[in-house]
Amino acid sequence: MALDTDDEILQDFLVEAEEILEGLNEQLVELENSPQDADLLNSIFRGFHTIKGGAGFLSLEAMVNLCHKSEDLFNLLRQGERFVDADMMDTFLKVLDILNTMFAEIKSGQYPSPADNEIIEQLSVYINNDSAVAAPEPEPEVAPEEQVEEVAPSQGSESASAAADDEITDDEFEALLDQLHGNSAPGIKDTEKASTPAPTPTPTSTGSDDITEEEFEALLDELQGAKKAQAEPPAPTPSVPKPASPPASDKAAETKASAPKPVEKAPTAAEKVEAKAAPAKQAADTSVRVDTSRLDEIMNMVGELVLVRNRISTLESAFENEEMAKAVNNLRVVTGDLQTAVMKTRMQPIKKVFGRFPRVVRDIARSLKKDIDLELRGEETDLDKNLVEALADPLVHLVRNAVDHGIEMPDVREAAGKPRQGKVVLSAAQEGDHILLTIADDGAGMNPETLRRKAVEKGMMDEDTAGRLTESECFSLIFSPGFSMKQEISDISGRGVGMDVVKTSISKLNGVIDIQSEVGVGTTLSIKVPLTLAIMPTLMVMLGEQIFAFPLVNVNEIFHLDLSKTNVVDGQQTIMVRNKALPLFYLSKWLTKGRTDGKKPEIEHVVIVNVGTQRVGFVVDVLLGQEEVVIKPLGALLQGTHGFAGATITGDGRIALILDFPELMKVHANRGY
Structure with a gap:
């Protein structure tokens, strides 16, 4: 039987559950570092409790059972009866993985598959270790007959004080909801039944979760009475009331106790539920879900x-x-x-991506027996939703690489005079019309000479060519397919794949990558991507009679070139820019038929462009200026044409093709012009 994915209640549950699961991913990793944080324990407990409640309403029993076990264990943790250790945290993270799998099944319209018995049994072992399961809120330990004797007078004598003490804690509120919906832990229900006074109305076993308001109020009064009994010792009361005329004050108390409803009473249960739900309702009214x-x-x-x-x-x-x-x-x-x-x-905070990295770093560091601290900065930086999703996989590759390749083992760090704990900083910031992402580590850094030697060993270039590489070009070698500095292969990295995929993915987003590294100090990887992919600032140029658009995020600088200052190195024409030799290409030879008059001017317009981690010079005929353009897909006749990201309409109504520099270089650069 499939779920109705169009059901509004199910959709609301999916939205809420997704947010809670994302939060739990961060909170659980944080809990390992702060196992005694009461607020954190309560927050995680409420997360499991909320998912359990929604899943129970939708009859998603597999999710209910797993959340219920987790909730029981966290109840013991927040009461101080259990303490978090690394093995228990591994179990919690497995539970979270299973819940995410269940969530994916529900999202696809299927009922979730039950969790493995192994994980359920492991949770039960933690719960039942040395003591029985603890209730969310323990009742006062009194004998049933004493409780019966005290109920009647307490209802009368404490009704006035109930008006003053009209607040209950979140824990008491959740415990009460559990009683009402029959979701208490196994064994709790029977205990409550045994200690419940006879006069107190209880929900009937009709198979329905609905109860009357009077029954709800009675349970609320019982909970408040239990709270008062814990705070103050009960006054001695006779077991059998005397028939003699009591004092006036006693008569008033009896009259008050027997009255159906006191004049001055605490707010009703419905009012308290309304009060607790009010902030959530107000928050919900300020937002609308749009496809x-x-x-x-x-x-x-x-x-x-x-x-x-x-x-x-x-x-x-x-x-x-x-x-x-x-x-x-x-x-x-x-x-x-x-x-x-x-x-x-369309903007989303990049926290949606950053939120997964504490778990990633924790798992990798634990498997490698490293001690690593992850610091996140700029989590509230907003960027286009499509970019948020597209950046997830490249950032995972880079963070895993920093943890595996960058950070040394604790003993090695200590011998080098560093703290045993390594540090990885993942940050985001908006700079103008683009986003700057950096992944920095305080690890071993990269040695350019080692990279040159590795490139020669792999046959990527000869020794002379490798010797002429700048430091930046040496660092860029790690993005070459099949290039790896890892000596041993593991399931984390070292197979020579991944970093080239990162470069390709970032290039498709019109982004650029830059690497700075120092031996013994660490490595910083910077990624610059546009704020959005829909509307793009460009530099308009002309080649012959055709207009082309350069994505402005790729443009580094523009200058006029004296043709007499070019050189040829290994068959490639180059120019010197700030004492660095850059390859020079004539775009008119790639994209048009070239100059019709066969003449070359003495001064050329050169645009220096960042292509991945490399800088390249392109000669153009005319510079038209900057313009914001809307990217349109290529028509059917141009589909499959390499080197173009799309097309746009210029201000004067003409068609301009938007260049895709990584693809353009891949197709034409080996031609030598």
Whole structure:
């Protein structure tokens, strides 16, 4: 039997459960470092409790059972009856993995598969170690007959004080909900039944979870009475009331106790539930869930508006009219604000990606027997939703590489005068119209000479070519396919795959990578990607009669070239830029038929572009300037053409092709011109 994935209640549960599971991933790793943090323990307990409640409402029994066991164990942890250790944390993380698998099954419309008996039994071992399962909130330890004798007077004597003590704790509230829904741990229910006074109404065993308001209030009064009994010793009361006329005060107390409802009473259970739910309701009313496809449609329409704005701005020069100029400027402002507002609706904090790394680093460090501290910075930095998803896998590769290759073993670090604990810093920050991501470690660093020697050993280049590589080019060798500095192969890294995939993935996002490393100090890897992939700032150039667009994030600098200052190295024309030799290519020979007149000017326009970790010079005919463009897919006739990321419409209505530099270099660079 499949689940109805269109059910609104199920969709609400999936949204809430996904947020909770993401939070648990971070909280569990944090708990290992702060096992006595009461707030953290309570937060994790509530996370399992909330998922269990939602899953129970939807009859997802497999998820309910696993969350229930985890909740029981965390109840013991927060009461101080158990303590977290590394093995217990391994079990918790396995539980989280199973819950994520169950969540994926539910999302696909299937009922979740039951958890392995091994994990359930392991949780039971932790729960039942040395003592029985502890209830979420233990009742006062009194004999049943004493409790019966005290119930009647306590209901009357404490009704006035109940009005003052009208608050219950979150733990008491959750325990009460468990009683109402029959979700208490095995063994708790029977104990409660044995100690429950006869006059107190209890839910009937009709198979329904619904109870009346009177029954709910009675249970709430019982819970508050138990709380009061724990705080103050009960006053001695006679076992049998005397028939003689009691004092006036006693008569008033008896009258008050026998009254169906006191005039002054604590808020009802419904009112307390309403009060607790109010903040959540208010928060829910401020947001609306919108399908991402609808946001994409709006973004496309804004893109068309940007093209119209560019077109009108170009035509403005033909009208020497002050009012026209004001209208066009107003259009620019409104369009820019609208574009920014729509982009923000697609933005997500990069914390969605960063949240998985504490678990990744913890697991790898534990398997390698390393001690590593991960520091996250700039988690609230926003970027396009599509970029958030696209960056997840490359960042995982880079972080794993930093932990495995970068950080040394504790003994090695200690011998080198470093702290035994290594450090990895993952940070994000917005810089203008792009996002800067850095992965830094304080490990062994990379030795350029070692990289040169490895490249020669693998037959990637000869010794002369390797000797001419700059430090930056040496560091870039780690992105070459099959290149690895790891001597032994493991399931973490060292197979020569992964880093080349990272470079390809970042390049597809119009991003660039830079590496800085120092032996014995550490390595810093920087990634620069645009804020969004939908609207792109570009540099417009001309080659012959055709306009082309350079993604501005790839452009490093522009200058005019004196042709007499070029050199040829290994058959490749190069130019010297700040004492560094850069390869030089004529784009007109790649993308057009070249110059029709056969003449070459003495001065050329050269655009220095970052292609991955390499800088390359491209000669162009005319520089037109910067322009924001909307990327459109190539038409059917150009599908499969290498070197182009898409097309756009310029301000004067012409078609411009947007260049994909990594692909362009891959196809044409080996031609030597």
